[in-house]
Amino acid sequence: MKHLLTINDLSLMEIEQILHDAQGFSKGEKWNPAEKTFAANLFFEPSTRTRMSFEVAQKKLGFEVLNLDCGFSSTQKGETLYDTVRTMEEIGAKAAVIRHSKDRYFEELAGKVNIPIINAGDGCGNHPTQSLLDLLTIQQEFIVLQGLKVVIVGDIRHSRVARSNAEILHRLGAKVYFSGPREWYDTSLAEDQYLSMDEACEMADVLMMLRIQHERHECKSGMTSGQYHEAYGLTPAREKRMKDQAIIMHPAPVNRGVEIADELVECERSRIFKQMNNGVNVRMAVLKWALEANLKEETANGYLVKGW
Amino acid sequence: MKHLLTINDLSLMEIEQILHDAQGFSKGEKWNPAEKTFAANLFFEPSTRTRMSFEVAQKKLGFEVLNLDCGFSSTQKGETLYDTVRTMEEIGAKAAVIRHSKDRYFEELAGKVNIPIINAGDGCGNHPTQSLLDLLTIQQEFIVLQGLKVVIVGDIRHSRVARSNAEILHRLGAKVYFSGPREWYDTSLAEDQYLSMDEACEMADVLMMLRIQHERHECKSGMTSGQYHEAYGLTPAREKRMKDQAIIMHPAPVNRGVEIADELVECERSRIFKQMNNGVNVRMAVLKWALEANLKEETANGYLVKGW
Amino acid sequence: MKHLLTINDLSLMEIEQILHDAQGFSKGEKWNPAEKTFAANLFFEPSTRTRMSFEVAQKKLGFEVLNLDCGFSSTQKGETLYDTVRTMEEIGAKAAVIRHSKDRYFEELAGKVNIPIINAGDGCGNHPTQSLLDLLTIQQEFIVLQGLKVVIVGDIRHSRVARSNAEILHRLGAKVYFSGPREWYDTSLAEDQYLSMDEACEMADVLMMLRIQHERHECKSGMTSGQYHEAYGLTPAREKRMKDQAIIMHPAPVNRGVEIADELVECERSRIFKQMNNGVNVRMAVLKWALEANLKEETANGYLVKGW
Numbered sequence A, B, C: 001m002k003h004l005l006t007i008n009d010l011s012l013m014e015i016e017q018i019l020h021d022a023q024g025f026s027k028g029e030k031w032n033p034a035e036k037t038f039a040a041n042l043f044f045e046p047s048t049r050t051r052m053s054f055e056v057a058q059k060k061l062g063f064e065v066l067n068l069d070c071g072f073s074s075t076q077k078g079e080t081l082y083d084t085v086r087t088m089e090e091i092g093a094k095a096a097v098i099r100h101s102k103d104r105y106f107e108e109l110a111g112k113v114n115i116p117i118i119n120a121g122d123g124c125g126n127h128p129t130q131s132l133l134d135l136l137t138i139q140q141e142f143i144v145l146q147g148l149k150v151v152i153v154g155d156i157r158h159s160r161v162a163r164s165n166a167e168i169l170h171r172l173g174a175k176v177y178f179s180g181p182r183e184w185y186d187t188s189l190a191e192d193q194y195l196s197m198d199e200a201c202e203m204a205d206v207l208m209m210l211r212i213q214h215e216r217h218e219c220k221s222g223m224t225s226g227q228y229h230e231a232y233g234l235t236p237a238r239e240k241r242m243k244d245q246a247i248i249m250h251p252a253p254v255n256r257g258v259e260i261a262d263e264l265v266e267c268e269r270s271r272i273f274k275q276m277n278n279g280v281n282v283r284m285a286v287l288k289w290a291l292e293a294n295l296k297e298e299t300a301n302g303y304l305v306k307g308w
Helices: A012-026 A049-060 A081-090 A128-142 A160-171 A197-203 A225-232 A236-240 A272-300 B012-026 B049-060 B081-090 B128-142 B160-171 B197-203 B225-232 B236-240 B272-300 C012-026 C049-060 C081-091 C128-142 C160-171 C197-203 C225-232 C236-240 C272-300
Strands: A038-043 A064-069 A093-100 A117-122 A149-153 A175-179 A206-209 A247-249 B038-043 B064-069 B093-100 B117-122 B149-153 B175-179 B206-209 B247-249 C038-043 C064-069 C093-100 C117-122 C149-153 C175-179 C206-209 C247-249
Touching: A012 A128, A012 A272, A038 A049, A038 A081, A038 C049, A049 A064, A049 A093, A049 A117, A049 A128, A049 A272, A049 B038, A049 B064, A049 B081, A064 A081, A064 C049, A081 A093, A081 C049, A081 C272, A093 A272, A117 A128, A117 A272, A128 A160, A128 A206, A128 A247, A128 A272, A149 A160, A149 A197, A160 A175, A175 A197, A197 A236, A247 A272, A272 B081, B012 B128, B012 B272, B038 B049, B038 B081, B049 B064, B049 B093, B049 B117, B049 B128, B049 B272, B049 C038, B049 C064, B049 C081, B064 B081, B081 B093, B093 B272, B117 B128, B117 B272, B128 B160, B128 B206, B128 B247, B128 B272, B149 B160, B149 B197, B160 B175, B175 B197, B197 B236, B247 B272, B272 C081, C012 C128, C012 C272, C038 C049, C038 C081, C049 C064, C049 C093, C049 C117, C049 C128, C049 C272, C064 C081, C081 C093, C093 C272, C117 C128, C117 C272, C128 C160, C128 C206, C128 C247, C128 C272, C149 C160, C149 C197, C160 C175, C175 C197, C197 C236, C247 C272
Parallel strands: A038 A064, A038 A093, A093 A117, A149 A175, A149 A206, A206 A247, B038 B064, B038 B093, B093 B117, B149 B175, B149 B206, B206 B247, C038 C064, C038 C093, C093 C117, C149 C175, C149 C206, C206 C247
Antiparallel strands: none
């Protein structure tokens, strides 16, 4: 059973295929399963864009969508995550998209469930479809990632996206740098260079802002929002010093005036809303990948799967 | 970009067209967009009938529906309404239906978003699809509105519906009167006549009850529910004095035994449940209007819009 | 108007037909209404599997689904259940699935609504689709229920399922026994035999565990979970003494290690996940039954119903 739990579950060839399919979907290409297919979205943490993005992706693929509202369900009755997922499987779901506040929640499922799990974010850990949509956005811009200078700015330590993006960008040949408050720097990523925000803006081909996670830690490193913005935010003055072709990315939701000046959110360099658009196409490609990979596996194991 | 934010956004000709289409839908006529179309429902306030009514309308038109559960989303993370709507647009929504507790919430969106906004209620302000369904209900009964006597009863001051209904009924030639507690009367509507409840019942062709908004202000003008009913409610005795062809309307949900006696909610004169039925058809017509109007506009601007 | 409020609303012939249809659906048979059909799910109590199971059933039948999130709706505004159901009817729902914490909530609806009500659980009362899926699971195993020994274990008194299952199993010729804490035994069922858990395991063809309803009463009869498991739970030792063909059932969600040992939840005798699968097929059959029965009735009354 193939799952997408971390970006490292994918070979470079699989990543290439997914980005290729996503680009195709963005151009209007279509793919649908042969029969009515149910997907379950189990979100145990708040999310607008990720859940909606998956829902649109599923519906564009012609899936029937089962949304489990996790504030109002049997999980209140103390059911295990495993039992919830197995239930979804028994009632007909062919894939489960899960977001959970617990790091690596999926370890209790591995090897035990018979439908692919797509990780939509686990605690401070992984968010592989975000990494893929970031890659798609960069690839659309620069085509080749080899040698590209990507600076990730913000709370590296608590970010789902930062570490998995850093890893996959390394694997794909990009040079990854970091900026932001020193105490948020993750020293386990020592081979990469730490830059001041001013250096970062001058050097970056891709300036990848992270979100200040108000909901995960109380303060912005002891600073007010204004002080943070001055020290580590993308101000209009810094934006002017960026290279001609350089782009700005942010996973959103944006704290306007904190990570990035209000007037830059939709500036010419900004790919922030483009990323959201790419998110749908990448998730379509991931769902296609998951269903096709597991179809092949099951056929190889001697099953003929109805409905495909 | 055409939006439906207040009833005054519509010309009389547009209103006529919408009511005509709605009547057609009520007779089983069909209209569907050429390709898969997503609509987003963003409800930042509780609602059963309005949200469900839009959802049925959308699904009857063959739309895919995105419901944003606003107690469980990124709006908790402090995202602006603008960013939420832009996100919906980027992930593929072709229209957004919004209810919000803030008066004129839509002003921060005007001129900035590229999909039509359908206002499903803003604070104490507007609720244009409610006005349209009320008009359809009256038109089905009386055909011509010119000279019709409509009495609006209840909390004029805090009602989304009262003022917009009064305005549009004026524009269409009806005579509008008010009844209910004096302190709820809106003196800015001075040209209209204030009536006692007994006068109102004798004179009205249409008795348009408003809902006591328990959730917006604490008391019923200092009275108990029973006292309110006695003074301003539609009692069986008052109903008997109504004109032969006169009808009773209420936007619902009804407080049975307060605005209207329990046994009158479904009496022969009552159009209360008919109004709900009309609500679906009117919303279908509004969605059709919004998509067609903007299609024309975009084509006029030189775009060819895919999917239409 | 035919409703499914309690299992006793069905004749044995109707039960046979529903189980037959459900079995057909489990084999891939299809049935769809001729036109777009809306079903409303009104859940006033938390539920994962029942609500999702109905939603899958509805979508497999090609219905459009209206989910009323009852923590976020006009029911907060004090609307009666009757008015909520009538609203759903007016906006186009052709069936309503309702779960409510109030025993026999449906009595206020009887004879007053014009769409079939499918009871998805009322208070401590009835849960007829659970009974039907239990019957289907037993029938798949043993074909004939005549003379079969079924032991229901647990909180008979507070269980929706226990009493309705006991009744229908009697009607179908099975012998029903009970086990569990004495104070949870329902003496109104006096003709049936009360067994110790050890006796129960040795005698049962079907061991039907009930769920400990933590959310309905505080303690497990004054015992810790471990003590309960030792006294009345299905332990590995007890499982070994079960008859060769005997099966284990549980309506889920399971309290692992309380009603049943963790490692037995998916043991060879367990039909627990099979029951969930059967739930979808039974609910498809019930919806088909409800729509067809009421179609016949309306036609008989001289109406020609559009859309069927």
